[in-house]
Amino acid sequence: MGERSERVKVLTAGIAGLLLSVGVARFAYTPLLPLMQDQAGLGVSAAGWLAAVNYAGYLTGAGIATMVSDLVLKDRLYRIGMVVALVTTPMMALTTNEVLWGVSRYFAGLGSAAGMLLGTGLILNWLIRQDHRSELGIHFAGIGLGIAACASLVEVLHPSWDWREQWYAFTVIGILLLVPALGWFPRPARDTHTRSGRRMLDRPPSALYLRLFIAAYFCAGFGYVIGATFIVAIVEDLPGLAGRGNLAFLAIGLGAAPAGIYWDLIARRLGDLNALVVAAGLQVVGIALPVLAGGLVATMVGALLFGSTFVGMVSLVLTMAGRFYPTRPATMMGRMTLSYGVAQIVGPAATAWLATRYAGYVLGLYLAAAVMLLGTVLLLLLKLVERRDAERDHASSVDATAGRPRHGGNTR
Numbered sequence: 270m271g272e273r274s275e276r277v278k279v280l281t282a283g284i285a286g287l288l289l290s291v292g293v294a295r296f297a298y299t300p301l302l303p304l305m306q307d308q309a310g311l312g313v314s315a316a317g318w319l320a321a322v323n324y325a326g327y328l329t330g331a332g333i334a335t336m337v338s339d340l341v342l343k344d345r346l347y348r349i350g351m352v353v354a355l356v357t358t359p360m361m362a363l364t365t366n367e368v369l370w371g372v373s374r375y376f377a378g379l380g381s382a383a384g385m386l387l388g389t390g391l392i393l394n395w396l397i398r399q400d401h402r403s404e405l406g407i408h409f410a411g412i413g414l415g416i417a418a419c420a421s422l423v424e425v426l427h428p429s430w431d432w433r434e435q436w437y438a439f440t441v442i443g444i445l446l447l448v449p450a451l452g453w454f455p456r457p458a459r460d461t462h463t464r465s466g467r468r469m470l471d472r473p474p475s476a477l478y479l480r481l482f483i484a485a486y487f488c489a490g491f492g493y494v495i496g497a498t499f500i501v502a503i504v505e506d507l508p509g510l511a512g513r514g515n516l517a518f519l520a521i522g523l524g525a526a527p528a529g530i531y532w533d534l535i536a537r538r539l540g541d542l543n544a545l546v547v548a549a550g551l552q553v554v555g556i557a558l559p560v561l562a563g564g565l566v567a568t569m570v571g572a573l574l575f576g577s578t579f580v581g582m583v584s585l586v587l588t589m590a591g592r593f594y595p596t597r598p599a600t601m602m603g604r605m606t607l608s609y610g611v612a613q614i615v616g617p618a619a620t621a622w623l624a625t626r627y628a629g630y631v632l633g634l635y636l637a638a639a640v641m642l643l644g645t646v647l648l649l650l651l652k653l654v655e656r657r658d659a660e661r662d663h664a665s666s667v668d669a670t671a672g673r674p675r676h677g678g679n680t681r
Contacts, residue, residue: 276401282453283392284411286351289446290384292415294354294377295323297439298361300423300501300515304432315367317621319374320498321614326375328610330382335603340394340457343387350383351450355443362436386606388454390598393591395455400467405591406529409584413525413576416497418442420519427515471594473601475658481651483608486586488644489549490612493579495620495637496556497521500575503630504559504568513565517572524576532581533588541589542652545582549645552578557638560631612640 305311337343353376360373392408426435474482500521501514536544555574558567590605591598620633
């Protein structure tokens with residue numbers, strides 16, 4: 270197999286894994302949420318609770334990813350996670366018991382973490398090892414494609430298929446995705462050298478950098494989860510937009526599908542952190558636009574902005590984490606995602622509480638925009654820390670070259 274065709278096959282396996290673990294196992298719930306509320310008796314509070322349970326499973330998976338350093342074990346857990354993501358899908362159609370739904374959503378979250386963290390880390394490790402550019406934009410097209418595919422399928426099937434039948438339809442799609450997600454996924458190598466013989470070395474960031482980065486990513490997770498989980502229900506409640514919620518979800522997917530690719534290009538020109546700041550600022554606009562401006566056009570523009578920026582941020586952050594730790598990329602990815610995952614538990618729970626108390630999801634959207642604004646400020650502070658760390662490292666290298674202690678100088 271040629272180098273180019275091998276890379277295409279591996280990236281296709283990664284995309285299929287994300288389509289299954291994040292698209293089917295995670296995002297099918299969002300466009301089916303109004304249908305389940307109408308046909309299966311799912312209440313507003315329970316809808317938020319199920320979303321929170323899903324993210325609790327995701328958070329558990331992120332914690333596991335941080336503790337596992339062996340690449341072979343990561344690969345085994347990834348493959349188990351793909352099967353779990355598939356099995357939890359028909360579980361949603363087999364019952365109307367909210368506790369059993371919760372069990373399904375929890376294990377679906379574990380499967381999502383396997384695809385997002387273990388799978389992404391292994392793909393990045395493979396790219397670096399094969400001397401390819403260490404960018405995940407093409408890989409993360411799977412997230413946007415998953416959103417768009419879920420929204421499209423529900424839109425097409427809704428007139429004649431009930432909620433149970435649609436969950437079964439997603440199960441069939443999941444079975445088809447499982448084949449490349451497992452069969453084409455590369456087995457990891459234990460060697461710490463690239464194909465060209467270059468040694469892969471971990472270069473951890475400073476403690477302050479990591480703390481700020483984690484806090485900023487928490488904000489990103491909060492902003493993402495409210496929009497991604499409740500956008501359909503939010504748009505349905507806006508004046509004049511009844512019946513357009515699924516269209517907004519489709520717009521998120523269309524915005525997200527190519528996002529990782531062009532944010533890679535933006536990062537090449539502006540730098541990773543500058544690209545993150547731009548993406549975060551645009552995401553604030555995308556979250557708030559539907560409720561601030563109103564109307565179908567503003568809602569669609571906001572949805573496109575939201576889709577393109579949240580995937581861009583995830584792609585950039587996890588790529589940066591993998592570059593800090595090329596030999597064990599899921600280590601820092603897992604720590605970052607623990608923060609992102611905590612936000613994804615707090616966000617739906619807070620939104621459900623606000624929706625129950627104030628009869629609507631709109632306040633949750635305002636809250637998401639405010640938290641994302643805070644995250645943008647934290648990223649700006651992170652730029653200052655990055656500059657400080659670079660100056661410190663430069664001074665250390667100069668001192669080492671001169672053969673004197675770092676703090677050496679004139680003594681009196």
